[in-house]
Amino acid sequence: MAVVQENIQTSMAPRSRKLVKFARNNASLLLIYGLILVVALYTAIESENFRTMSNMANILRQSVLLGMLAIGQSVVILTGGMDFSIAMIARVVALVVATIFAAQASNPALIVPLIFLGVIVGVALGSVNGLLITRTHANPFIITFGMSNILRAVSLAIAQTPIRGIPKVYLQIYDAKIGIVPVNVIVMALIWIAAWLFLNRTRRGRNLYAVGGSERAARLSAVPVNRTLMMAYMFSGFCAAVAALFILSRSGVGDPQTAQNMEFQSVVAVALGGISLYGGRGSIWGTLGGVLLMTMMSNVFNLLQVNIYQQQAILGLIVLLAVAAYKSPRLAT
Amino acid sequence: MSTALEPSKSLASRFSGFRPSPRFVRSVDLAGQWAAPIMCVVVLIIAAVFAPAFFLPTNLKTVLIQLSVLGVVAVGQTMVLLVRSIDLSVSAVLALGAVVVVQTQAGNSLWIAFIEAFAIAALVGLANGYLITKRQVPPFVASFGMLVFVQGARLAYTKGQVSGTVPEILRAISFQQVGPVPAALLVWLLINIIFIVILRYTRFGRWIYAVGGNPNAARYAGIRVDAVVIGVHMICSMLAMLGGLLLSGYIGYVDLTMGADYNTNSIAASIVGGTTFTGGRGNLFGTAAGVAMLILLLNLVVVLGLPVHWQLAMQGIVLVAATALQGFRQFLLSR
Numbered sequence: 001m002a003v004v005q006e007n008i009q010t011s012m013a014p015r016s017r018k019l020v021k022f023a024r025n026n027a028s029l030l031l032i033y034g035l036i037l038v039v040a041l042y043t044a045i046e047s048e049n050f051r052t053m054s055n056m057a058n059i060l061r062q063s064v065l066l067g068m069l070a071i072g073q074s075v076v077i078l079t080g081g082m083d084f085s086i087a088m089i090a091r092v093v094a095l096v097v098a099t100i101f102a103a104q105a106s107n108p109a110l111i112v113p114l115i116f117l118g119v120i121v122g123v124a125l126g127s128v129n130g131l132l133i134t135r136t137h138a139n140p141f142i143i144t145f146g147m148s149n150i151l152r153a154v155s156l157a158i159a160q161t162p163i164r165g166i167p168k169v170y171l172q173i174y175d176a177k178i179g180i181v182p183v184n185v186i187v188m189a190l191i192w193i194a195a196w197l198f199l200n201r202t203r204r205g206r207n208l209y210a211v212g213g214s215e216r217a218a219r220l221s222a223v224p225v226n227r228t229l230m231m232a233y234m235f236s237g238f239c240a241a242v243a244a245l246f247i248l249s250r251s252g253v254g255d256p257q258t259a260q261n262m263e264f265q266s267v268v269a270v271a272l273g274g275i276s277l278y279g280g281r282g283s284i285w286g287t288l289g290g291v292l293l294m295t296m297m298s299n300v301f302n303l304l305q306v307n308i309y310q311q312q313a314i315l316g317l318i319v320l321l322a323v324a325a326y327k328s329p330r331l332a333t
Numbered sequence: 334m335s336t337a338l339e340p341s342k343s344l345a346s347r348f349s350g351f352r353p354s355p356r357f358v359r360s361v362d363l364a365g366q367w368a369a370p371i372m373c374v375v376v377l378i379i380a381a382v383f384a385p386a387f388f389l390p391t392n393l394k395t396v397l398i399q400l401s402v403l404g405v406v407a408v409g410q411t412m413v414l415l416v417r418s419i420d421l422s423v424s425a426v427l428a429l430g431a432v433v434v435v436q437t438q439a440g441n442s443l444w445i446a447f448i449e450a451f452a453i454a455a456l457v458g459l460a461n462g463y464l465i466t467k468r469q470v471p472p473f474v475a476s477f478g479m480l481v482f483v484q485g486a487r488l489a490y491t492k493g494q495v496s497g498t499v500p501e502i503l504r505a506i507s508f509q510q511v512g513p514v515p516a517a518l519l520v521w522l523l524i525n526i527i528f529i530v531i532l533r534y535t536r537f538g539r540w541i542y543a544v545g546g547n548p549n550a551a552r553y554a555g556i557r558v559d560a561v562v563i564g565v566h567m568i569c570s571m572l573a574m575l576g577g578l579l580l581s582g583y584i585g586y587v588d589l590t591m592g593a594d595y596n597t598n599s600i601a602a603s604i605v606g607g608t609t610f611t612g613g614r615g616n617l618f619g620t621a622a623g624v625a626m627l628i629l630l631l632n633l634v635v636v637l638g639l640p641v642h643w644q645l646a647m648q649g650i651v652l653v654a655a656t657a658l659q660g661f662r663q664f665l666l667s668r
Contacts, residue, residue, distance in 0.1 A: 082473070132653065138660025139610040141473050142419075142600065146656060149597055149649030156642035264477060277471045309488035316482025320460075323470040323478060 028274025028282070028326065032289035039296060047303045055299070057182065061174075063295040064184045065243050065250075066265055067288070071195055072239030073266040074287045076232045078199070080212040080279025081133065081140030083236045087262035088151035089125045093118045093244035095158045098254020102165035111170050119241045125151070126237020130230040148263065155256060163254035173249040184246055191242070196284055208232060212279030268315075269294050272322050358665045365662035368655070369605045369622035376629045384636040392636065394515055398507065398583045400628045401521035403598055404621060406576040407606075408528050409569030410599040411620045415545045416562050417612030418465055418472040423573040423599055425483035426454050427592040430577030431499070432487055443500055450578070451571055457483060458570030462563030480596075499581050507582030517579050524572065529617050541565060545612030594648060601652040602627045609663040610656065627651060 023030060043050045069086050076083040097118045104110055129147055133140045176183040199205040207228045210218040219225050247258055271277055272293060273286025297318075301311050380387040406423055413420045433450040457479060464475035507517040532538035540561045543551040552558050573595075580592060606623030608615025630651065634643045 132657055136657040136661040137664035138656045142604070142610060142656040143653055143660075145597070146601075146649045146652030149645055149652065151649075153642040153644075153646035153649060156645065157640070264481065267474065267477075271474065277474055307489075309485055309492070311485070313482060313485030313489050316478055316480075316485050319478035320464065320475070320482060323474055324464055324468045 028286050029289065032273055032286055032293060036289060036293050036296065039293065039300065043296075043300045043303065047300075050300070050303055057180070059292075059295055059299050060185050061182050062299070063291050064188050064246055065259070066262065066269060066295060067188050067291045068191070068239050068243035068246065069259070069262055069266040070269040070287050070291050071192060071284065072236030074270050074273075074275055074282075074284050075195065075199070075208060076140075076236045077267070077270050077275055077277060078208050078212045078279055078282065079229055079232045080215065081229070081232070082144065082267065082277075083126075083129065083233060084141060084144040084263050084267075085125070085129060085148040085151055086144075086236055086240045086266060087259040088148040088155065089122055089237055089240035090244040090247065090262065091155045091256070091258040092125065092151050092158070093122050093241045094248050094258045095155050095163065095254050095256065096121055097245070097248060098163040098166060099158060101167065101170075102163050102254070106165040106167040108167040108169045111167065115245060118245050119238060122237040122239075122241025122244070123234050124237070126234040126240070127230060129237070130233035133233065134226040134229050159254060159256050162256065166248055166252050166254070170249055171252050174246070184249075187242075191239075192284070192288065199284065204228070204231070209280055212276075213281070265294060268319050268322070271319070271326070274326055276326075277323070353665060361658075361662050361665055365609075365659055366607050366619070368658065369607070369619060369626045372605070373622060373626045373629060376626060376633060380629070380633050380636070384633065387633065387636045392632070396628055396632050398515050398517045398579075399632070400624055401507075401515070401517035402576050402580045402583065403595065403602060403628060404521040404624045405524050405579060406573050406595055407599045407602040407620050407624050408524055408617060409572035411603040411606070411608050411615060411617060412528070412532070412541060412565050413569045414600075414603050414608045414610065415541050415612055415615060416565050417545050417548065417610075418562060418566065419476065419600065419610075420458075420461060420566060420569050420573075421473055421476040421596050422457060422461060422479040422483060423569065423576075424592045424595040425480045425487070426457055426570050426573040427577035427580065427595055429453065429483055429487050430574040431581035431591065432491060443502060450574055454570040454574035455567045458567035459563060461570070462559075462566035465566070466559040466562050499585055503578055503582030504585070505582075507579045508585075517583065520575075520579060524575070525617055525621060532617065537561070537564070542613055545614075547613070594645075597648045597652055598627055598631075601648060601655060604659050605651060605655040607659070609659045611663050611667075614663070623655075 040050075049055060069090065073083055073086055097114050100114060100117070101107075101110065125147075129140075129144055132138065132143050132147075174182075174184065178186065197205075199208060207218070207223045208231075210221070210223050211225050211228050215225055218228075244258065248254065251258075267277075269290035270287050272290035273282065273284075273288070275282025275284075275286060297315075298311070301314075306314070386392065406427065410420060410423060430450050433446065433453060461472075461476050461479055464470045464479075465472050468475075505516065506520055507515065509516045511519055532541065540551070540556050543554065543556055544558050544561050548558050551561075576595070577592060584591070602623035603615070603620050604610065604623070605626060606615065606619030606621070608619065627648075630647055631644050634641075634647055
């Protein structure tokens with residue numbers, strides 16, 4: 001009864017009330033995009049270089065790496081977990097692909113098989129995380145934290161100096177454009193839209209939210225919890241692999257420092273976007289805002305010439321303020 | 334246990350379709366409790382067979398000092414884990430300690446530098462606790478943000494340069510020989526005794542276990558849960574600071590990347606020692622055994638002459654295996 005009444009009230013409510021309600025429901029989205037606007041306007045006034053069209057395109061293009069990692073991280077965080085090994089998965093994938101390219105004398109014919117191989121390695125590493133977490137009921141954060149240590153060791157075992165030998169053709173992926181929009185931005189947008197459709201329009205996607213809201217309730221409502229969790233971690237491994245393939249096309253070498261600190265930045269982007277870090281609530285469009293804001297901030301830091309140590313301190317401060325600002329109450333479990 | 338009565342099953346077990354035998358549950362429980370001491374012995378045997386250089390006095394001294402430093406940090410980490418929290422900022426605090434003492438000793442009395450250092454540590458712990466309890470930030474995000482911030486602040490303050498020498502008193506409490514053992518070991522024993530007494534025989538200790546076991550029940554029982562969590566975080570940060578002082582006394586200079594792996598190591602040591610991540614279960618004896626096992630293992634890697642990334646791999650494998658084991662044990666016990 002109460003629900004019906006509420007429905008009638010909202011349908012009859014004046015437009016201003018609707019606006020207020022919209023603002024309240026999407027407070028985090030409005031906040032993040034408002035912040036982006038403020039930072040962009042301020043920097044556009046302060047710095048001439050920021051205003052150029054090429055810089056804008058650059059920001060979009062630079063956001064691909066963080067964007068790919070953050071979408072994987074969002075899905076995992078929505079299930080109430082966290083994937084702290086995401087950056088190291090990317091690093092291992094990048095190094096494996098680069099090593100094989102180098103061993104095969106940068107043969108361009110290998111590009112397609114190696115892209116598949118990279119994705120498979122990423123998904124496999126993600127599923128190791130998923131298996132450990134679902135079978136032992138251990139804390140996802142600590143498991144992936146430990147996995148990132150192991151994978152760091154693996155990456156050191158593969159290579160300690162940059163690996164040369166990526167074919168020239170492969171490098172063109174990064175520069176390719178359709179019209180004025182870079183191809184990798186389009187790819188990221190497609191993955192992003194697909195993820196949104198999946199999360200909001202399919203039953204399996206809703207299951208992710210259900211598991212994040214309350215694993216116990218989800219289990220009792222016959223949601224396949226383990227399969228859902230496996231899927232989330234495999235997806236984050238997949239995203240890490242795609243990110244790694246983009247990094248390779250950008251840098252042109254298999255860098256043993258690939259994706260340094262990116263696991264933390266991806267979590268920050270998710271937190272900034274207002275997805276509850278306890279899982280089950282939030283929209284991935286918020287994460288997109290977080291990604292754009294973080295990429296823009298590093299661009300702005302460079303333009304305004306803030307030194308790198310201060311950048312780190314400021315980043316930490318922003319994170320602490322952001323997580324403190326969104327009070328995300330634990331859902332009843 | 335009468336079989337005539339309907340066996341009481343928890344909801345989870347009725348739906349998961351997984352019914353382990355009591356013997357299996359008991360053996361997993363025992364494995365969780367005794368993993369660390371058993372592994373210690375195993376590592377020692379491996380060392381005796383494959384690397385006799387392990388038992389040279391100089392190496393043993395190194396092991397004992399490293400063990401003490403990690404031990405002091407792990408005591409704090411265990412207490413934090415006992416209240417269902419986690420502290421990833423220990424490595425930053427640890428590195429900060431040495432910097433503060435070295436930088437401020439010029440022209441100042443040493444005691445002022447010490448008081449400053451511990452005050453800063455307490456402040457970091459307070460901030461962690463505040464974010465976790467009052468703003469309900471997940472503990473690892475709050476403390477990892479603190480890690481990034483403290484590291485950045487330290488680097489911005491020192492401008493990325495190393496400077497200064499370590500005062501004599503730090504050498505005295507860490508490196509100096511007292512009888513057959515280094516002084517750091519005595520510090521570790523002292524800290525252990527203090528906190529074992531606190532955890533076992535004081536009200537605060539009981540509060541910690543109560544809060545970790547069930548925060549809501551603790552709250553209804555009149556325990557000020559938030560205050561306990563914040564207090565434990567402050568203790569943990571101050572112990573990390575003490576660990577940093579011991580470490581800088583041992584290595585004799587202040588390194589920029591100093592103590593970076595103390596996060597992983599302290600958590601791994603606590604969890605191997607039988608502290609479960611869901612709080613309320615675990616004790617400092619287990620942690621001591623975990624610390625000993627981890628340090629022996631890491632030292633064995635060095636003595637055997639393996640490449641240094643094996644140390645990273647060892648840390649990771651120990652952490653993952655221990656977390657998986659304890660998580661599974663907790664899952665079985667709480668069904």
